[in-house]
Amino acid sequence: MSSQQNKGVGLNLAKETRCMTCSLSSLCLPLSLNLEDIDQLDRIIKRRQPLKKGDHLFRQGDHFDSVYAVRSGSLKNYIMTNDGEEQITNFHLPSELVGLDGVDCSSYPVSSKALETTTVCEIPYTRLQSLAQELPDLRNQIFSSMSKEIRDDKQMMLLLSKKNAEERVATFLGNLSSRFKRRGYSPYTFRLPMSRNEIGNYLGLAVETVSRVFTRFQTIQIIAVNGKEVHITDRQQLLEIAGVTECEVEQPGKLIAS
């Protein structure tokens, strides 16, 4: 098992050791960093051993020292209620930044756990901070990522406070679909990296409710599900139920500035 893992590392490190050649760079650095700037950023980034399913990237309370970009796999972030239950606050797919909410504390306010085998780029915060001073574009990129997270959180509050079970699940699937699309994968067919339980936890629903909505959506031919494999048959109607217009699902954000 350990030999398998090492093989994986070797491959990844060999292929994508540098931001400049990383296929995700246009997503995780969607800014007009010039080659020199990217090179500087590149130097402070540490590549880490892949996390296995269930491994923690960090835990709530751990000393905050780095932010991370997901390279492959996926993570769930969650906080603990005082009676020990977990509340998932986010799922993170490749190219997404993780850990920015720890910036003004000495410790991470959430835990982050791998849903599957996952690789990340580690960006030591003190280095990032000093680099941000020199590179205005990078600084704005960080502001940008954070304000996007805030906006997403407000949408989540709306979902949790006003939407019913069907609308929640439809929103969730539509959102995932858009994120996969943006990453160059099919927006129609994908594999859920999380369990029904985790979906329910995230959406403020019981597992059983999530399950029932999945079945209802299959009955009315909006989706076809096989375990974690999801195929969206009628994206239009899914988004209608979600209560968003196509363009709202995920704001395109500033891609590589022209």
Added chain:
Amino acid sequence: MSSQQNKGVGLNLAKETRCMTCSLSSLCLPLSLNLEDIDQLDRIIKRRQPLKKGDHLFRQGDHFDSVYAVRSGSLKNYIMTNDGEEQITNFHLPSELVGLDGVDCSSYPVSSKALETTTVCEIPYTRLQSLAQELPDLRNQIFSSMSKEIRDDKQMMLLLSKKNAEERVATFLGNLSSRFKRRGYSPYTFRLPMSRNEIGNYLGLAVETVSRVFTRFQTIQIIAVNGKEVHITDRQQLLEIAGVTECEVEQPGKLIAS
């Protein structure tokens, strides 16, 4: 009426035209800005006419150009659902920063409306941005404010997804109490700037439910309410119901660094 308003402006502008002498500066600028830095910040800040109750500071979709610090009064921020309902995402009290979630868009993603007569300091974003380049402390302060907002939003998600009506209302009152305390007001007796309806909207509850919880809390002698005046009789128990320990209610954050 207009003469009254002007009188108000005159008073405010005369008394607190400068960050250095503003009684809120230790809260809205809780950083170790030296006098020179404060002076620079001071120069870019515009003082605005007070908003009357119901006036908008900005509307969802308005061109984003400034962030604001509340000087007196209070604001509610809200987004619109596609069927025209509003979802309140935040209430803002004096010293709090408003508008940071617009940073990476050309427009504000939420609307901000005065709950009462309210004065704000306007900070044009382009000026702030260039100033942030020169002042690392200011830059970190902005990061800090944003990451605090993200953390608060996660707590709100937890509230909306896991807490029952009593826990929600108790959390809300406890949180307000702490914020007033931090601003030098009594944590036990204060005036709610928002209506029951707005509390319900924010907490994901019907007005009637909020009202009933208020009555129940009065019956069990945790609070005494008279209209918008709230007196907290048993803060300990209130926080217990909220499901937080005293220190969690609001993280102290970095106050004026020693």
Added chain:
DNA sequence: AAAAGTAGTTGAGATATATCATGTCTGCTT
């Protein structure tokens, strides 16, 4: 000061979703 509108309270009944219980499927472990 009366009228009229708005905000808040309280009760009764409706409902979406949670909970409990059971059964089935899936993927691991040995």
Added chain:
DNA sequence: AAGCAGACATGATATATCTCAACTACTTTT
């Protein structure tokens, strides 16, 4: 390959909260 544990699905029932309705107390208008 068999057996087992966890994930998922589905039905029956319970319940917290919503909705609707009526009443009261303020606030603002005329």
